[in-house]
Amino acid sequence: MKTNIYIIAILFLIASWQMPAQAQFPSMGGSTQPKALPGTAGDQSPKGNAKITGSIVDSTQAKPIEFASIALYNKATGKAIDGTVADDKGKFTLSKLVAGNYEVLISFVGFRNKTIGNLTLTNGQSLDLGTVKLSANTKTLDEVTVVGQAALIEEKVDRMVYNAEKDITAKGGDATDILRKVPMLTVDLDGNVSLRGSQNIRVLINNKPSTIVASSVADALKQIPADQIKTVEVITSPSAKYDAEGSGGIINIITKKNSLQGLNLNIDSGVGNRGSTLSLNGNYRKGKTGFTLGGFGRGMYNTITKTNLDQTSRVGDVTTLTRQAGDGHMTGLFGQYNLGFDYDIAKNQSITAGVRYGVRNMNNQQDLITQLFTNGTLGSTSSRNVDSKNLSGTLDANVDYLHTFKPQQEWSMSTLYSRTDLTNNFDADLLNGTGELTGRQRNLNSNLNQEFTFQTDYQTPIKKNQLLEFGGKAIFREVNSDYKYLFAGPSGQFTTEVNNTLGELTYHQNIAAAYSSYTYTTKSRYTFKGGLRYEHTFIDASTREGGNLGVGDYGVLVPSINASKTIKGTTLKLGFNRRIQRPGLQQLNPNFNAANPQNITIGNPSLRPELTNNFELGVSKTIGKTFINATFFGRITNNAITQVSQPSDTIAGAIVSMYQNIGRQHAYGTNLFTNVAVTSKINVGVFLNAFYSSLTGQAMGLDKTSITMTNSGMNIGGGSFVNATFKNGWGAQAFGFMQGTQVQLQGRQGGFGFYTVGVKKEFNNKKASLGLAAENFLNNRFNIHTVLNSPLFSQVNDVYLYNRGVRLTFTLKIGKMTMDAPRKKAKSVNNDDVKSDGQQQSGGTPGGGQPR
Template sequence: MKILNQLLFTGLLIFGISLQSSFAQTEGAEKPIFKISGKITEKGSEDPIPYAAVALLEAESGKSIAGAVADFEGEFIITNFGSGKYQVVVSLMGYESFNTPVLTISDSNPSINIGTLSLTSDAVALQEVTVMGQRDLIEEKVDRTIYNAENDKTLLGGDATDVMRRVPMLSVDMDGNVSMRGSSNILVLINGKQSAIVATNVSEALKQIPAEEIKAIEVITSPSAKYDAEGTGGVINIVTKKNNLQGATLNINSSAGIRGSNLGLNASLKQGKMGWTLGGFGRSGYNILGFFENNQLVTNADGSTLNIIQNADTRSNMLFGRYNLGWDYDIDKYNFLTASVSFGVRNMRNNQDDLFTETFAEEVLVSSLLRDVNVNNLSNNVDVNFNYTKTYEKPMKEFSISSLYSQNNQTNDFINSLYNGTFDDIVSRIKNNNLGRNQEFTVQLDYVLPIGSGKDKILEYGAKNILRRAQSDFSYFEAEGADGEFVEVDNPTLSNEFNYDQNVTAAYTSYTTNFLKNYSLKAGLRYEYTSINADFKTAESETEIPSYGLFVPSLNLSRKLANGNMLKAAYNRRVQRPFLNFLNPNVNAANPQQISQGNPLLDPELTDNYELAYSTFTKGMTLNFTTYFRNTTGSIQPVRTVLEDDIIFTTYENIGYEKAYGVSIFSNINLSGKFSLNGSIDTYYARLNNGLEDPLYAASNEGFVVSGRLFANYSLPKNWQLQAFGFARGRQVQLQGFGGGFGMYSLNINKQFNERRGSIGFGAENFFTSVFTIKNELQTPTIMQQSTIGMRNMNFKINFNYRIGKLSMEPSRRKKRGVTNDDIKEGGDSNGGANMNNN
C-alpha cells in the first residue's frame, strides 16, 4: 500500500498546486493573460494537421520560451510567457517548418490569434527531420483522452496490457482484465475495428499486441450513437502505427529478459498509388512462477461446517505470434480501397503442481488429497477486412463501406490427476476437452454530410449488420492410473455441443453543431434489433431466447472557456450482451472444489451513464476533473451455491443492479522542455445488490475503490532518455466480497544512435518486489473464502530497435474507416466460469 499512499499524496499535491495557481490568478486578476493561438492546415487540401509541434522563440536570441502541440483539429494555444517580441515556429515530420513574422506582445496587446498557418509537404528522409519540442504523453480532447504510447520508452518489450496500465481512467488487474472507471464492460477496438479474437477474450487478445506497434490509446467515456451500443463502461480504441510513406523500409525490434522475450519484424513498401505492409512478431513468456493459498469455510443445510484448505505452486509458459498483410490503393483523388489479412496464434500452458486439499470437520481432519492440474489454453484466429471509401470535393463529406470476416478457434483443456492416499502414484485422471469457435461477418455503411458551407454542422448516419455464430464442443473423460485410456463420460451435461447464433441489425443518426460561439452539441439515436437461436446437439428442442429491440440515445455538450479551458456534460445509454464466456455451458472443474458453468439464457444488461468534466490549463499544467454516475439494471452477476461434497458451484443470472458514483482527477505537468510529470487518481463508490430475497442467496456490498498512477519522463543529453512509471489499485468491491489491491512500477533508460535509426535500452520492473501477493475475500451466508495469490513478477530486460531503409513522407489525404464491432460482456474464463487460473 506504500505505492498507493504515495500516489494519493502526489495527487493531493497536484490538486493543491492547481488550487494555489488558481488563487494566484484570482489575486492577480488585474494582470493580463498573454496568449498566442492559431490553426495549422495542409497547404493545398486545407485539411487540419494534428499533433504539430509549436515553439515560441525570442525574436532576438532564438531561445525557446514556451510551446504547445496542435490538437486533432490543428488548433493550438500558447500561454505561460511574458511581454516581448517573439516568433512562432511550427514543425512536423514530413512538412517544411513554418516561421511567422515577429510578433509583439504587450500589456495593451496581450492576445494574438495568428489565424491559419499552412504547411507544405516536404519529401525528405525521415532521419533528417528534427521535430522541435516534446509531444505531450497524454492529451485531452473534447470527447476523449488520448495516451500517446509511442512516446513511452518504458513499454519496449511489453504488450498492450502494459500500455493499458498507464492510461488514465483504466485499471488492469494481474490477469490482464481491463476495466474503465470500475466497469469491465467496455468496447475494445483496434484501429476502429473489433475482431473475433477480442470478442472471445479481451485480456488474452491484448497480450498478442506488442507495445511497439501501438501509436496511441483513445479512451471515450461517453460514446456517440455512431458507436455500437455495447460496452457499458465506454470505448477503448487501440491505434496502431500507420504511415503514408513512399519507399521501402524494414524495422527490427526485440527484447530479452528473465521473464519474457520478443522479436518483431515489420516491412512496408509504398510506390505511387499502391502500398503494402507485412508485419509479424513473436512473444514468449517463461519463468512465470507463483503460488496460491485458499481457505474456505462452508456451512451445510444441517448447520454443520467444513473447512477446506488448498495450496499449490503455479508455473506458466506462453508463446504468442501475430502476422498481417495489408494493402491499400488510391483509385483516384476521391476513391480509395484498403484490405488486410491477419493471422494470430496463442499458446498458454498453466500448471498447478502439488495441489494439496485438506478438509476439516469441527477441526478434525476428514481427508487429504493431492492433485496435479495441467491447463492448455490454445487458439488461432484469422481476420479479413475489405473497405471502400469515397470522399468529395466538399471537405469532410465522405461515404464508406466496410466489411469484416473474423474467426477464432480456441481449445481450452485440462487434465486433473489424483494421487493415492500415500501421494506416491496417480490413481485416476479426469480430462475436459472444450473446443470453441467464434465466427463473425459484418457489413457496415457510413455517410458523413457537412451541412452548409462551413464545418460546424455535420450529419452522420449509417447502418450495420453482424452475423455471428459461436460453438462450444465439450466433453469429459475418465481414466484409471497414470497410463490408463481415457473413456468419455456418457452424460449430456458434461459432454455435449452448444451452438449460439446471433444476428444484430442496427441503424444510427448523429448530428453535430457549434452554436453561441463557444458551445458544441453532438446528439444521436441508435436502434438495434437482436435475434438469437441457441440449441444443444443432444437436446430434443431448441433453447428459446426471445428477440429484442433497443433504442440507444446519446448526448454530448461542451463549452469552451477562457484560456483553452473546457466544460463537458454527457449522457448515453449502453447495452451489454453476454457472450461465450458467460453463456458457455461447459462445466469447468479444473479445481474440483470450485466448479463453474455458463448460462445460455442470459439477457443483456442496460446502463445509463451521466458525466460532467472540467479541463483547465495553468502554468505548464493540464488538470482534468471528471465526476460521473453509472446505473446498471439487469446486471449479470455470479450466483454461488454449495453442492454435494461441499463443492462451490458458480453460474450467472440477470439479477440486481450496480451503481457507481465516481471522481477522476488527472494532471500533466511540463516542468521544463526536458522533464514532464503526469499522474491521476480515480475513485468511485460502488453499490451492488443481486435483488434476491432468500437470505441464503441474497447479497449486497458497497464501498470505495481507489487507484492511481504516476509517470515521469526526463530527456538527458546526447539522445539519452530516462522514464519511470508506477501504478496501484486498492481493494475492489465485488458483489460477494472484495478483490485484493496491488501495485506495479518500472524504470527504463534508452539511448538512440546512428541518427536515431536505432535505439538500445535497459528496463527493470518491480525490482524491489520479489513476490506480489493479492488477497481476495468471498462472503455469502453459506460460504466464507479467503485466498492469496502470489506471483514472481520481477523482470530485467534489454531492448533493441533498428530501422533499415529510407522513406519520405506523403501527406495524408483521408481517414481510413473500418468496422466497429462490440457485442459482448467479457468475464470469467473461457469455459464460462469464474477465473480459475489461480485457484
Template sequence: MNFSLKINALLAAGLLLAAPVALRAQAPGSAGQTAPSPLAATQGATLGGTAVEAGAKAEPLPFATILLRRAASADTSLVASGQTALDGQFALPGVPAGTYQLRVLALGFQPLALAVRVAPGQATVALGVLKLRAATQQLGEVTVTGQKAVVQQELGKTVINVEKDLSSVGGTAVNVLENVPAVAVDASGTVSLRGSSNLTILIDGKPAGTSNGGPGPRLDQIPASQIAQVEVMTNPSAKYDASGAGVINIITKKDKKEGWNGQAALVVGTRDKYSPSLSLSRHHGKATWNLGYDGSDQQYRTLNRNAQTARLADNTQLYTSQEGLGLQHNRNHTLNLGLNYDLTKEQTLSVSLQPHYEHQTERDNQTLTQQTVGSPTITTQYGQELADVQVKVLESSADYRHTWEAHKGRELTANAGAVLISANIPVSQLITGGTAPAGFKQQQQVDARIFFGQADYTLPSADGKGKLETGARLQTLRNAGRTAMFKPVSLDPSAEFQLDPANSFTYSFTQVMPAAYATYSRTLAHGWSAQGGLRTEGTFLNGGVEHSPASVNRQYVSLFPSATVARELGKEPGQNRLQFSYARRLNRPDFMQQLPIQLYQDPRNYRQGNAALLPEFSHNLELGHQVNLAGGASITNTVFARFTQDAIRRVRTIDSAATRDNNVGVVTRETYDNVGTTNSFGLETTWAQPLTKWWRVSASGSVYYSQVAANALNTANRAALAGTARLANNFTPRKGLDVQLTGTIRSTVLTAQGRQLATGGLDLAVRQRLFQDRAALTLRVSDLLNTQVRRNELATPELQTSLYNKYETRVGWLGFTWFIGASKAKADRIDSAPSSGGGFGG
C-alpha cells in the same frame, strides 16, 4: 487456475468480437480532415501546407490547429479552421478572394502567424513548410521546453497523445493503456475502464486481442512506437456499438513515405521469454503495401493459494485449502498482410488478411486439504492439471472509402469481412491420495464463424457548421463446440478414464445483430457545440445442447440515445473547455454466460451459465473540464455517474451433490446473476507538468463511490469508496537517453459477494538511441518490487473464501530495434519493452 477464464473467453470469442469487429468503418476519421468553410466548398481557393518542428530534423507536427481569419481591422471573423494530419499536412478549401491571417497553434510550441492573400480566380495557395519553434518558460534559472498536451478533450471523446510523451510510453500497447487516465490493467493483462472490463478495445477501428477475450492482434505484441494516439470514449456517440462501459481506440501511425519503411525488433526477457517482430510498409504510386510479423515464445510461473470455510446443509463446517505452482509456455505467431490502393483521388480500397496461431501449455501441481471444523483429522490429496490449448484465427476484411473533393467532409465508407476461429482445448486433472477415484479429463473443441458488413455516410451542412452521420450494419455469428468429460474408474492414476455422458455435450448457437444509427453535430455561437444521436440494436440469439433441454432463446430490440454539449471558454480551441455528455449503454450477456452447462476450472470449482440472465442497461453522465496552462501544463477534471439496472455479476454457491460425489472436498459453483441495481459516482483528474527541460512529471487519479442494491441469492446491499492513482517521472539526462519511473496503485473494490483487495506496482525503463536514431536499445523492469498480485475475499452465509493468485509480473526485458528506411527513433520514446503477461486470454 485461470483456465476457465481462457476457455470461456474462447467459447465466447465470437460474441466478444462481433460488436467491435464491425466498428472498423465507424472508427473516427483520420487527422487532417478540416472543417468545411462556411462558404460553399465549390467556391474559392484551397490553402495547403505542412507544419513541422523548427530544427534540423523538421519533424512533422500532427494534430496542430489551423485558424484562418479575415485580416480587415473591422472584421477578424473566423473563415475556416482545420487540423494537421499525422504527416503535418493540412488543407483549407473554399476560401474566397481576399486578405487573411493564418495561425498555426500546437500546444508546447510558439504560435505561428502569417499573412495570406487569395487572388480572384486563384484555385490553390501553396504555403509550403511552416516551422514552429518550441515554447519556453523561465523557472528561475531553468528553461523549460514545452511539449504537446498529453490529454485533449474533443466532442464526445478524450484524446491522449502518446507519440512524443514519455509518460505514456512503456514499450507496447499494454503499457500505453496503463498510462491512460481511467484505464487500469491488472497482472493478468485484463484491461478495465472505470473498474469495468466489459469494454470495446480497437486498433485503428479493428478489434484487439486482450485478456478481455478479443481474438485480434495482442496488445503486448504491438510496439508503442507504432502508436500515435489513444481515444477514450466513456460515453460514445450513437455511431458506436452500445455494448460495454466504453470504447478505447488505439490509433497507429500511418507511414506513406516513398519506398520501404518500418522496423525490426528482438526483445529478450528473463526466464525464457523471446519476442521478435517485423513491421514493413512500401508506398509506391497509388499503392501502399503492409507486411508484419509478431511472434513470442515465453514462459511464466504462477502461484495460487485458496482457502475457504463452507457451511453445509446439515450445519457441518468444512475447511478446505488448495495451493498450486504452475508453469505456462506460450507460443504465438501473427502475420499481417495489407494493401491500400487509391482507385481515384476520391476513392480508396483496402484489403487485409491476418492469420494467427497460438499454442499454450500449462502444468499446475496442486496440494488439496480438507478438515471438518472441530476435528483434528486432515485429509490431504495431490493433484496435477495439464492443459494444451491450440487456437487458429483467420481474419480478412475489405474496406471502401469515397470522398468528394467538391464537397469536403462528405464521405461514404463500407466494409465487409469474416473471422474464422478454431480451437482444441484438452484439460486433465489427476488426483491422488483419496479413498475413491477423483479427477477428470475434459476435451473441448470450438469452431466459430463471424461475418459482418456495414455502410456509413457523412454529410456536412451547406454552411459548414453541422454534420449528419448515419449508418447500418449486420453481423452474424455461428458458434459450435463439443465437450467430452472423462472420469477415472480406479485409484490407479494410470488407469483408463471412462466417458461421462452426463457431463459431455455438443452445443451450437447462432446470433444475429442488426443495428442502425443517426447522429447530428453542430457548432453554435459563442463557443458552444453540440452533438446528439440515436442508435437501435437488435439481438437474436438461439442455441442449445444437443439431446438436452438446456437452451437459450433470446430476442430483444433496444434504443440507445446519446448527447454531448461543449463550451470553449478560452481564446483558442482546446485551451479551456467544459463538456457534458450522456449515453445509454448495454452489457449484452454472451451465450456461454447463459448456457446452463458445467465447465470445470479444477476439481473443486466449476462455472455454469444462467439461462434466465437478462441484459444489463446503464445510464451514464459526465461533466468534464480541461485547461491548458503556460509552460506546457495541463489539468483535466471529470465528474461522472453511472446508474445500472440488472447488473451482471459472478455469484458463487456450494454444489452439495458434487461435494458428495467428487471425493475432493467442497465443490463450488460459480454462475452469473442479475444482482440488482448499482450506482457509481466519481471524480477523475489528470495533471501533466514539465518541471525542467530534462524532467517531466504527470499524475492521474480517480475516486468513486459504488452502491449495490442486491436482489440475488447470497448477495447483500453494500457500498464502498474506491480509487486508482498513477505517478510518472520522465527524465532525459542527456541527448539520446530516456528514463521512465512509473508507479500505480488501485484500492480495494467491491465484488458481488465480497471484494478485490488493493494492488500496485513500480516500473522502470531506460532507452538509449543509437546510430543517429537508426536504432534503439531498451532495458525495462516491470513490477520492480514484485507487488502486483490478485487477492479476492468472498463472504456469504455459507462460504468464507480467500483467493490469492500471483502471476510472474517482475520481468527484466532487453530489446533492440532497428529502424528501416525513413523511419527513425523519436526523442522521448521508450520502445520494445513488453509488459509481463501472455497466453490465450492472458
C-alpha cells in the same frame, strides 16, 4: 417485428434529410479550436461565385497543420471580410467570393504568420493556392514545447486521447504495459482491463473489432507490441455512430501507420528473465499502392504462482472446511501476423484490404494439495496435478472502401470476416494422501466463434458549423461450444463420466442497427453532438441436452448527447449515453471448468443483456506548464452480468460460480489526472481513480430459497509516472501504480501494485536504440487477497504472483523513405457489441483461480 422494422425505416428517413452543404466543416471536437475569425459572423458582405482553396503544412515536417486560421482581407481597405479554419488535413476553402483584389493571412500558434498578397479574383474563378508552408516561430518555441508536453492528454468532445509514442519502458512489452499508464484505466496483473471500475468495455484495434478480443481482452492485449502503439483513445461517452455495446465505454488502440514513400523494415527485439519478443514490420509504398507485412512473437516463461485457499461451505447440517495449497507455473507463446494492401483508385477514392492472424498457446501447470474437514474433523487429504491448455487461432479479413466528395463529406462501405478457433482443455492426475495415483480426469472444450459484418456510413457538412452522420450495420454471429468430461483409472482408456455427458451449445446472434448523429458548433465555440441508434438482436440458442433455450429477441433505442465548451483555457464536457452489454462467449459457455474441483466456474447460455445509463462531467485546463483533468461520473446498470457463487450439492466443500444477471449496480466517482512539464525535457504525471459502487442481486439463502444481497464501498487506485529525455539520445522513464480492493456482490477482490523503470539510448540518428527496463524489482511477489461471503459459504483466496523482471531491448530501422502527403484511408468496421469476461481463458490458476 413489424414495429422494429418501422423504427429502423424512420431512423433512415430522418437521417437522409439534408440541408444544402456549402463550405467545409471545421473540427467538432477538441479544445484546440481557434476563436471565430473576423468577417465570419455577420455574413453581410456581398456574395459571389469565386473561391480560394489550399492546404497548410509544417515547413520542417511536411505534416498538415490542422485548425490553422485563414483570414481574407480587402487589399484596398485593409479590412477582413471573410475567414475560416483548416480541417484536420490542413485543407481550407473560402467560397462565395466576389471579384476583387485580396490578401490572405494564415496564422497558427507556434508558427510565423504568412501573408499571400496580390490575389486577383474574377467572377467564377477557383483559385488554388496549393501547399502553403508555415515555419516555426522561434520566439515562442518554449511556449510551444510546453503545450506539446501537455498534449500528452488530448480532450475531445466524446473521448480522451493518450499519446503513447514516447514510452520507453514499454519497449519489448505489449499493449498491457501501455494501458496501465492511461488515465481512467485499470489493468490488473493478469491483464484484465477496467474503465472506471467496469470490465464491461469494448477494445478496438485501429477501429476494428476482433473475435479474439470478444473472447478475452487480456489475451488479445498480449498479442499487440507496445512500441507499435501510437495512441489510446478512451471513449467514455460514445456517440450513436458506435455500436451500443460496452456499458463501461470503448478503448480504441491506434497503431503507428506509415505514410512514407519507399521501402523500410523495422526490427524490434527484447530478451528478459520472464519473457522475450521479436517483431518485424515492413512497409512498401510507390505511387498509389502500398503494402504492409508484419509479424510479432512473444514468449513467456518463469511465471511462477502460489495459491492458498480456505473456504467453508454449509449444505444442510454439514459444514465442510477446505484448505488448499498450490504451486505452479505458466508458459505462453503469442504471435500476430498481418498483411495489408491499400490503393488509391482516384484522388477521392481508396480501397483498403487486410488479413491478420493471431495465435495463442498458453500452458498452465499446477500441483494442488487439498484437505477436507467435515464438521471440524479431517476427512480426507488428496493431491491433484493439473495441466491446462489454452490454445487459439484467430483470423480477421477486411475490405473497406471510401469515397470523399469534399472535405468532411464522405461515404464508406466496410466488410469484416472474423473467426476464432479456441481450445480450452485440462488433464488432471488424481492422487490420494500417500501420493498414489488413483485416477485421471480430462475436460475437452473446443469453441468456434465466427462473425461477418457489413457496415455503411455517410457524413456531410451542413453550412460551416454542422455535421450530419448516418448509417447502418448488420452483424451475423455464430458461436459453437463442444464440451465433455472423461474419466479413467490409473491406467487404461478414458470414458465419459456418468454425471457429465457430452454437451454442445449452438448460439446464433444476428444484429441489425441504424443510427443518425448530428453535431453543431456555435459561433461562440460551443460544441453539441447528439444522436439516436436503434439495434435489434435476433437470437437462436440451444444445447444438445436442453434443446432451445428460449432466449428471446430484443431491441433497444440508444440515445447519446455530448457537449463541450472552452472558456478562457478551461474546457468543460457534459455527456449522457445509454449502453447495452451482451454476454460474451465465456459468459455463455455452459462447460464447467473444474480444473480445481473445489472452485468451479460455469457459463450461462440464458443470460440477458445488461443496460446502463452513463452520466459524466469533465473539466480540463492548462495552467502554465500544468495540465489538469477531472471527470465526475455516474453509472446505473440493470441486469448486471457478474459471477455469483454458492456451495455445490454434489461435491463436498466445493464452491460453484456462475454468471448471472444479478439485478442492479450503481457507481459514482471521479477520475483525476495532472501532467506537469517540469522542463521541456522532463514530464511528470499523477492520476487517481476513486468511485463508490453499490450492488444488489440475488443469491441462495440458508433454506435454499433466493435472498436479496447488497454490498457497497469505495474503490480507489492511482499512480504516477516520470518521463525524461537527455542529450545524445538518452532517455529515462519510471511508472508506478497501486489498486486498492474492489467491491464485489459477495465480498471484495484483493488489490495489487506494479512499478517499472527504464532507460534508452538512441544511435545513428534514431535509426537504432538500446533499452533496459526493470519491473517490480524491490518485491519478490505480490499477494492478491480476495474475500467472499454469503449465508452458505465463506472464501479466502490468496494468489501470489512472482513477477520481478528485467528486459533488454533493441530496435533497428532499415530503409530509405521519403515523405508522402497524408491520404484519407477507407474506414473499417467497428464491432463494439460483445461482453468479455475480462479474464484469460485459462481460467486462472487451478489452486483457487484468478480473483473475481
